[in-house]
Amino acid sequence: MKSLWQAGTCILVAAAALAGSLVERVPAQAANCSNPLENSEPVRRAGAKLYARECAACHGSNRDGIGKAPPLNQAEVYAAPPGVLFWVLRNGSLQRGMPSFAHLPEPQRWQIITFIRSQNRSSKSQPDDNPK
Ligand code: HEC
Numbered sequence: 001m002k003s004l005w006q007a008g009t010c011i012l013v014a015a016a017a018l019a020g021s022l023v024e025r026v027p028a029q030a031a032n033c034s035n036p037l038e039n040s041e042p043v044r045r046a047g048a049k050l051y052a053r054e055c056a057a058c059h060g061s062n063r064d065g066i067g068k069a070p071p072l073n074q075a076e077v078y079a080a081p082p083g084v085l086f087w088v089l090r091n092g093s094l095q096r097g098m099p100s101f102a103h104l105p106e107p108q109r110w111q112i113i114t115f116i117r118s119q120n121r122s123s124k125s126q127p128d129d130n131p132k
Pocket of ligand 1: 021022023024051054055056057058059068069070071072076077085088089093096097098099101112116
């Protein structure tokens with residue numbers, strides 16, 4: 001009976017997991033995993049190149065989102081802990097059209113994460129807004 005009960009639990013979890021956006025559906029423990037790379041300009045730039053190659057076709061070169069692929073230049077994504085974004089890149093959301101990027105070397109995935117989280121400051125202001 002135990003296995004039946006467990007199967008039922010999984011169905012419940014899966015049903016709950018369909019509500020909300022992807023970053024909200026990531027297991028909470030994922031947040032414990034932190035970005036091993038420093039938050040530096042070279043890392044960010046490497047991430048920008050990888051973003052253009054791997055992600056822009058779906059999420060748009062400005063991260064505005066295209067069709068089913070949500071915008072990434074939004075508060076929810078900036079606020080997501082790096083470990084949550086790492087989980088998203090490792091697992092994707094295959095049934096909803098977000099591929100897994102587990103094939104990319106981990107440092108490249110962290111570079112992309114550094115890039116997509118780095119846009120926080122300029123997102124709600126003018127593109128030429130310089131920090132004072
Ligand atoms: C083939 C199209 C496609 C590609 C390529 C792609 N994505 Fe996605 N992405 C999606 C879709 C569709 C979703 C929505 C999935 C869902 O709602 O479950 C998504 C969701 C996300 C989310 C969650 C956003 C939120 O608000 O919850 C993040 C973060 C993300 N993608 C980052 C990336 C990054 C970084 C790359 C490049 C490494 C990438 N994606 C490449 C289609 C794509």
